[in-house]
Amino acid sequence: MxxxxxxxxxxxxQAVNEPLFGPTLVVWLAMGLAVSVAIxxxxxxxxxxxxxxxxxxxxxxxxxxxxxxxxxxxALTVYGLWPxxxxxxxxxxxxxxxxxxxxxxxxxxxxxxxxxWVSGMVGRYPSACLRSIPALAIGPLLAIxxxxxxxxxxxxxxxxxxxGAGSGGLAAFIYALHCPDDSALFVALWYSxxxxxxxxxxxxxxxxxxxx
Amino acid sequence: MTAFDEQTNALGVxxxxxxxxxxxxxxxxxxxxxxxxxxxxxxGIGRIGTPMADLEDAVQETLLAVHLKRHxxxxxxxxxxxxxxxxRYKLIDLARKYGRRKEIELDETFxxxxxxxxxxxxxEHEMNRLLESVSEMQRLIVQSISIKGVSxxxxxxxxxxxxxxxxxxxxxxLKALAEAYRRVER
Numbered sequence: 001m002x003x004x005x006x007x008x009x010x011x012x013x014q015a016v017n018e019p020l021f022g023p024t025l026v027v028w029l030a031m032g033l034a035v036s037v038a039i040x041x042x043x044x045x046x047x048x049x050x051x052x053x054x055x056x057x058x059x060x061x062x063x064x065x066x067x068x069x070x071x072x073x074x075a076l077t078v079y080g081l082w083p084x085x086x087x088x089x090x091x092x093x094x095x096x097x098x099x100x101x102x103x104x105x106x107x108x109x110x111x112x113x114x115x116x117w118v119s120g121m122v123g124r125y126p127s128a129c130l131r132s133i134p135a136l137a138i139g140p141l142l143a144i145x146x147x148x149x150x151x152x153x154x155x156x157x158x159x160x161x162x163x164g165a166g167s168g169g170l171a172a173f174i175y176a177l178h179c180p181d182d183s184a185l186f187v188a189l190w191y192s193x194x195x196x197x198x199x200x201x202x203x204x205x206x207x208x209x210x211x212x
Numbered sequence: 213m214t215a216f217d218e219q220t221n222a223l224g225v226x227x228x229x230x231x232x233x234x235x236x237x238x239x240x241x242x243x244x245x246x247x248x249x250x251x252x253x254x255x256g257i258g259r260i261g262t263p264m265a266d267l268e269d270a271v272q273e274t275l276l277a278v279h280l281k282r283h284x285x286x287x288x289x290x291x292x293x294x295x296x297x298x299x300r301y302k303l304i305d306l307a308r309k310y311g312r313r314k315e316i317e318l319d320e321t322f323x324x325x326x327x328x329x330x331x332x333x334x335x336e337h338e339m340n341r342l343l344e345s346v347s348e349m350q351r352l353i354v355q356s357i358s359i360k361g362v363s364x365x366x367x368x369x370x371x372x373x374x375x376x377x378x379x380x381x382x383x384x385x386l387k388a389l390a391e392a393y394r395r396v397e398r
Binding site: 002003007008012015018019081082151152154212 | 233235238239242243246268271272275276277279280281282283284286289293294296297298300301305330339340343354355357358359361363364379380382383386390394
C-alpha cells in the first residue's frame with residue numbers, strides 16, 4: 001500500500017472521535033467513583049468517633065495530605081492528555097505533597113512522646129490500609145485510564161503512573177474517613193506505600209493500555 | 213511571517229475545515245502533511261541510526277496516528293507542535309523496537325523541512341503484511357477504498373452491506389491496522 005492509497009482510506013473514514021471531555025467520560029467517572037463508594041460502604045464505613053476525630057489536627061492532616069496529592073496529580077493527568085505536552089518537568093508539583101508530608105511528620109514528632117513514635121508508625125491496621133486504598137482506587141483509576149486512552153499521552157507509562165498515584169490519593173482521602181490510625185508517621189509509611197502500589201499498577205496498565 | 217509559519221497555518225486552516233466536515237480539505241491536509249512528515253521522519257531515523265527502509269512505514273504510521281487522534285488538536289493552538297509531537301512519539305516507538313535509547317532530539321518544527329515526495333521504488337511496505345492480520349472483511353474494505361480508490365457507496369453495493377456498516381468496518385479496520393503496527397517486531 002502506498003502512502004497515497006492510505007490517504008484515500010483516511011479521507012473516506014469520517015468517523016467522528018469521542019470528544020476528550022464528553023458524556024461518556026462523565027459516565028465512566030461516575031461509575032468509577034460509585035465502585036469506590038460501594039466498597040467503602042460495604043466493607044469499611046465511617047469511623048464511629050468521626051465527630052470528635054475531625055477536630056483533631058492529626059486526623060485533619062490525613063485529609064490535607066491526601067488532597068495535596070490527588071488534586072495536583074489528577075490535574076497533571078488531564079494536562080498530559082495532549083501529545084505536545086511534557087509531563088516530566090511538571091513532576092515538580094510533587095513537591096507540594098512532600099512538603100505537606102514532612103510538615104505533618106514534624107508536627108507529629110513535636111506533639112507526641114518519643115515512645116509513641118514507633119507504635120504510631122506501625123499502627124494498628126497497616127494491612128487494612130494496604131488493602132483498602134488500592135481497592136478504593138481501582139474504580140477511579142480505570143475511569144481515568146479510559147479518559148487517557150481517548151487522548152494522546154506522549155509518555156503512556158508516566159501518564160499511567162501519575163493517574164495511579166492520583167487515584168491512590170483520592171482513595172486515601174476516602175479511606176481517611178474510616179482509618180483509625182491517626183499518627184502522621186503511619187500516614188508517611190503506609191499511605192505512601194499503598195499509593196505507591198496503585199501508582200505502579202497505573203504505570204503497568206499504561207504500558208499495555210495507553211499506547212497509541 | 214516566516215515560510216514555516218505559513219506552512220503550518222495553512223495546515224491548521226485545512227484541518228479546521230476538515231473537522232467541520234469538508235472532505236476535500238481533509239485530503240489536501242493529508243497530502244500536504246505526508247511530505248513534511250516524511251522529511252521529519254527521515255531526519256529522525258537518521259539520528260536514531262536505524263534502517264532507512266522503515267521510512268515510509270513510519271510516515272504511514274504517523275498519518276494513521278494523526279487521523280485517529282485528530283480530536284486532540286485544539287483549534288486555538290498552533291498545529292506544528294502537535295504534529296511534531298505525534299511524529300516524535302512514533303519515532304521513539306520505532307527506536308525502542310530496535311532497542312535504541314528512547315530519547316530522541318527531534319526538531320519540532322518544519323523549518324527547513326522541504327517537502328519530500330514518496331519514492332516509487334521502495335520495497336513492499338510493512339502495511340501490506342500487516343493488513344493480513346486484520347479481519348478479512350475489514351481488510352477487503354480498507355484495500356478497496358485505499359488501493360482501488362473505490363467509494364464507500366460502491367463498496368456497500370458490491371459487498372451487499374449498508375453504507376453505515378462499511379463506514380464502521382473501515383474505521384475498525386484502520387484502528388486494527390494502527391494496533392498491528394504497534395505490535396510489529398523489528
